[in-house]
Amino acid sequence: MKSAVQTKDTREAILDATDMLLARYGYKKMTIDDLAQEVGIGKGSVYLHFPSKEEIALSQIDRIIERLKSKLRTISNGSAAPDKRLREMLIERVMFRFDSVNHYSQSLNEMLSYLRPKLLQRRKRYFDEEARIFSEVIADGQKTKAFVAGDPFDLAQTLVTATNALLPYSLSAFELGDRKDVAERTKKTADLLINGLKK
Amino acid sequence: MKSAVQTKDTREAILDATDMLLARYGYKKMTIDDLAQEVGIGKGSVYLHFPSKEEIALSQIDRIIERLKSKLRTISNGSAAPDKRLREMLIERVMFRFDSVNHYSQSLNEMLSYLRPKLLQRRKRYFDEEARIFSEVIADGQKTKAFVAGDPFDLAQTLVTATNALLPYSLSAFELGDRKDVAERTKKTADLLINGLKK
DNA sequence: CCAATGACCCAAATGGTCTTATGGTCATAA
DNA sequence: TTATGACCATAAGACCATTTGGGTCATTGG
Numbered sequence: 001m002k003s004a005v006q007t008k009d010t011r012e013a014i015l016d017a018t019d020m021l022l023a024r025y026g027y028k029k030m031t032i033d034d035l036a037q038e039v040g041i042g043k044g045s046v047y048l049h050f051p052s053k054e055e056i057a058l059s060q061i062d063r064i065i066e067r068l069k070s071k072l073r074t075i076s077n078g079s080a081a082p083d084k085r086l087r088e089m090l091i092e093r094v095m096f097r098f099d100s101v102n103h104y105s106q107s108l109n110e111m112l113s114y115l116r117p118k119l120l121q122r123r124k125r126y127f128d129e130e131a132r133i134f135s136e137v138i139a140d141g142q143k144t145k146a147f148v149a150g151d152p153f154d155l156a157q158t159l160v161t162a163t164n165a166l167l168p169y170s171l172s173a174f175e176l177g178d179r180k181d182v183a184e185r186t187k188k189t190a191d192l193l194i195n196g197l198k199k
Numbered sequence: 200m201k202s203a204v205q206t207k208d209t210r211e212a213i214l215d216a217t218d219m220l221l222a223r224y225g226y227k228k229m230t231i232d233d234l235a236q237e238v239g240i241g242k243g244s245v246y247l248h249f250p251s252k253e254e255i256a257l258s259q260i261d262r263i264i265e266r267l268k269s270k271l272r273t274i275s276n277g278s279a280a281p282d283k284r285l286r287e288m289l290i291e292r293v294m295f296r297f298d299s300v301n302h303y304s305q306s307l308n309e310m311l312s313y314l315r316p317k318l319l320q321r322r323k324r325y326f327d328e329e330a331r332i333f334s335e336v337i338a339d340g341q342k343t344k345a346f347v348a349g350d351p352f353d354l355a356q357t358l359v360t361a362t363n364a365l366l367p368y369s370l371s372a373f374e375l376g377d378r379k380d381v382a383e384r385t386k387k388t389a390d391l392l393i394n395g396l397k398k
Numbered sequence: 399c400c401a402a403t404g405a406c407c408c409a410a411a412t413g414g415t416c417t418t419a420t421g422g423t424c425a426t427a428a
Numbered sequence: 429t430t431a432t433g434a435c436c437a438t439a440a441g442a443c444c445a446t447t448t449g450g451g452t453c454a455t456t457g458g
Contacts, residue, residue, distance in 0.1 A: 031449060042403040120374060158387045162361040170369030175319060188357045196395030241432040
């Protein structure tokens with residue numbers, strides 16, 4: 001990875017290195033110099049791809065969510081019954097995040113202390129975008145009268161809110177508890193919520 | 200309030216003063232001297248009631264939760280139908296906290312940074328205790344076949360988890376959003392959850 | 399000519415030193 | 429016996445010099 005990048009897009013390489021260095025050093029301690037060296041480029045070249053250190057870290061978080069959304073869309077577009085799809089999506093939204101930041105250990109809260117306002121904004125955006133994907137499945141379920149009536153997006157936002165406490169955010173993955181336990185709590189919450197949609 | 204305390208229990212007076220000073224100065228800036236003066240006692244007398252500064256702040260948080268639990272019990276023991284009681288309790292658990300710490304503005308997260316491990320522990324305990332009160336109402340609803348079968352405490356914990364993201368914790372009341380908005384989101388979440396219990 | 403580079407700039411961070419403040423203790427007085 | 433505030437030790441803050449690191453840009457090589 002320290003050799004000049006030839007087989008991989010530089011922007012992605014920077015984000016990969018960011019992922020690793022955030023986990024190792026946290027936001028504050030991670031330097032652009034370290035990053036450049038890790039990628040095998042000059043320090044100034046980093047700024048050809050990202051306007052600031054802050055934006056690099058935020059873009060890494062964005063990337064995690066983009067990957068999640070892609071997974072949610074795959075499930076959403078599947079052929080299972082809408083309630084089964086919803087359940088799988090709720091679980092995925094929690095567990096994918098958990099696994100994506102699990103190696104960040106204590107550094108998640110540290111990042112929050114530096115990037116709080118912008119992270120909060122993005123967080124709101126992420127939830128909106130996720131809810132949009134969820135709402136499509138809800139609308140599906142409503143067409144066949146399997147789900148209650150109501151604005152699909154509104155209902156989706158409720159699903160999102162109800163599972164938000166299970167996400168690693170200010171609580172690190174470590175603080176959230178054992179992975180198995182988080183998964184279990186997520187399933188139970190999802191089941192109750194979907195059951196509520198069915199009436 | 201600066202006069203010697205005669206008509207009010209000293210411990211309560213200390214906690215009242217803590218509530219006010221936490222809101223004004225935050226945890227770090229609040230001094231035991233300020234506290235003692237606010238109550239009208241000597242600085243050393245504070246330590247007759249609390250072992251440490253840390254414990255004073257934690258006890259104030261405990262007190263908020265005790266008041267909440269009292270309110271939850273009142274609702275729980277009411278004569279309304281179980282689903283109506285549950286709904287009211289879920290809303291109360293969110294809004295009572297919101298209102299109790301709303302005047303803390305930015306200082307909630309500051310407190311968290313100093314008291315994190317102990318706050319997390321207590322937080323777990325609070326949730327357990329709340330879930331116990333909820334489980335009684337769930338058991339009530341199960342007796343009349345109005346609610347689904349299952350361990351009442353387990354189901355109650357799910358209700359608690361599903362509304363946890365709405366509580367002010369690392370997100371201040373300010374960051375959680377407009378009070379009206381929080382209440383609205385809480386109601387929608389409660390409705391969906393209770394609907395899920397009814398099947 | 400254009401993109402990559404690393405030297406440069408400057409504000410922020412850090413480390414060292416001294417001073418002050420504060421949590422907690424305890425001798426004293428009521 | 430209990431309340432008090434002076435005392436103590438350590439932590440925190442202020443100050444200053446030095447170093448560091450985010451961001452910029454003049455230079456070079458392809």
